[in-house]
Structure formats: C-alpha cells, structure tokens
Amino acid sequence: MKENNIDLAFIRGILREYEGDDHALIEILQRAQEHYGYLPEEAIYEVSRIKGIPPAKILGVATFYTQFRLRPVGKYLIMLCKGTACHVNGADGIEKAVSEELNIKDGETTEDGLFSLKTVACLGCCSLSPVMMINDETYGSLTPEKAKEILRGYKARGGDAE
Template sequence: MNHEHHHDHHCGCGCQDEPKFPELDAVLDAYADVAGSLITILQKAQEIYGYLSPDLMLYISRETDIPVAKIYGVATFYAQFRMNPVGKHLIMLCQGTACHVNGSSMIEEAVVEYLGINEGETTEDGLFTLENVACLGCCSLSPVMMIDGETYGQLTKDKVVNILTELKEQEA
C-alpha cells in the first residue's frame, strides 16, 4: 500500500478508472497533514457518502499516507462508522432494557421474517436497513423502533408488519 509519491492520484498501471471522491478533497486538504485527524476525516467522509466503502478507504489512505489497514481498523472499531450502504429507510430497533423486557426480540423476529434480512443488513432492493440500538429514550412506549427519525411505539408483530408494508407501498 505504500506509494512513492504523496498525493499521487494514479496507481501507475495506466488505468483510468481509479475511483475518485472529489467531494472529499476539501476535507483532505484541510486535514490530511494534521496528526490525529483520521477520525474526523472518516466522519466527514461518512457524512458525504453515507458509508465507508473499500474504495473510499483506499482513497483516504492514498491521500493521507495512512496505511489502509489502520483506516480499516479504526472504521471497524468505532460503532459510529458503517462500511455498508444504508437502505433508503433506516430501521433502528431498540434493544434497551425496557424494550427487551417488553418483547423487542419478538419485534426483531417479525422484521427479520418480513424483510428477509438480519441485523446490520440491507434488503436487496436497497429499501431497508435494520439496526439494533440501545435505548432510544422513550422507554414508556416500549417496545420502540425509529424509522427515518420517526418513532413508533408499543409495537406488536402485526403493527410492525403494517408499518413496513405501508412504507413499501409508498415506493411502488
């Protein structure tokens, strides 16, 4: 992964299709030479692109001279970073104590069954991503999930399926 030239935009093999991330260049200009700013760079990159793809991590590595293994290590260590694309609708399912006591695992089962994805995955049509989170801060409504920032409480299996069906129909 070592490149001889700093800020060398080409891999040297003559290919023209090396991915570029121009929207990130201002961030890299500001931070690439600032020690200890890797997390900041990754946060900005995720803000712009939604997630840290392998190509994006390679690009950051080339531009900062930080080994890609280190970037990958940081990206996997911190829960705030995602390395897969997020679906159009992000389902955040609460698995906090109150929600757990009130059946959040049953709710998860219903989602998994209905969408055919597991926690952390995205449906093939790119519509839904499922993520478990800790307390969403509205335990009195448990079990709770949040989709695209909207809170849904006192969930039952049927209720969850109805909500997801409605969202799906909006897309059709």
C-alpha cells in the same frame, strides 16, 4: 486504485479542511459516510494516501465503531432498539416481526435495496419502548403487528418517498 463511481473530490475537500489535524480521523470518516452513505474502499485509500495513516489503521477504526459501515445500506435504515427497557418490553418479538415482514436478518439489506435492518443498543427513548427508528423517524410503543404495519406503509411508498 480503481475509482469505480466514487467521487473522490468530496473526500479530498474534507481532507483539506482537516489539514494539520492529526486527531480528526473519526470526524473525517463520519463526514465521508454521511456523503457516500457508507465508507467506500476508494475513500479509505484516499484518506490513507493524503493523511499518511496506514489503511489497516483506518479500517481498524472503522470496524471498531458500530456507526461505520463498509457496504451501502438500503433506502430505509431500520434501527431497532434492543436496549434494556426495550428488551423487557418485548424487543425480540419486534425483531422477529420485522425479519418476517422483510425477510432479512440483523445487518442485512433487502434484495430491492429498500430496507436495511440494524439492531442497536439504546436509542434513549426508553419510556416509549419498544422503539425503532426508520431513517430519522422514531416509532414507539410497538407491537409486532404495529411494526409490520409501519413497514408496509414504507413499502407502499416504495422508492419515491423521502
């Protein structure tokens, strides 16, 4: 396996922690994604090799759950809520505004690698609907204009901001 730039020492360390635990695949993948930002192919093969789980099964799990991604995401991950309350309060309009502002659709990343857009089922902040989360920050009571303004704020901060 080509190792590209993936540091496999990390995943090996994780796998040592879960030695003998046959039910921890999801936790292992979660921690791998937390570290790498996504699930690199090399890491999946390493899990397979050490755990003795076929790569197809690992990929089956990874693609079943919406949390896992097989490609890197932008610096700012926008999770746009499309739950019932957000839907009733105009989430479609917010999605349109975000797409217009960033020129990306659901599941895509901007060319500069700054933003990724992902629609999600419910963030549980229904009383502030419509809602979106950018990394760990939640923004509620959005209007299309307000959403665009927030994104412009992030754009202005560019790649430097935390």
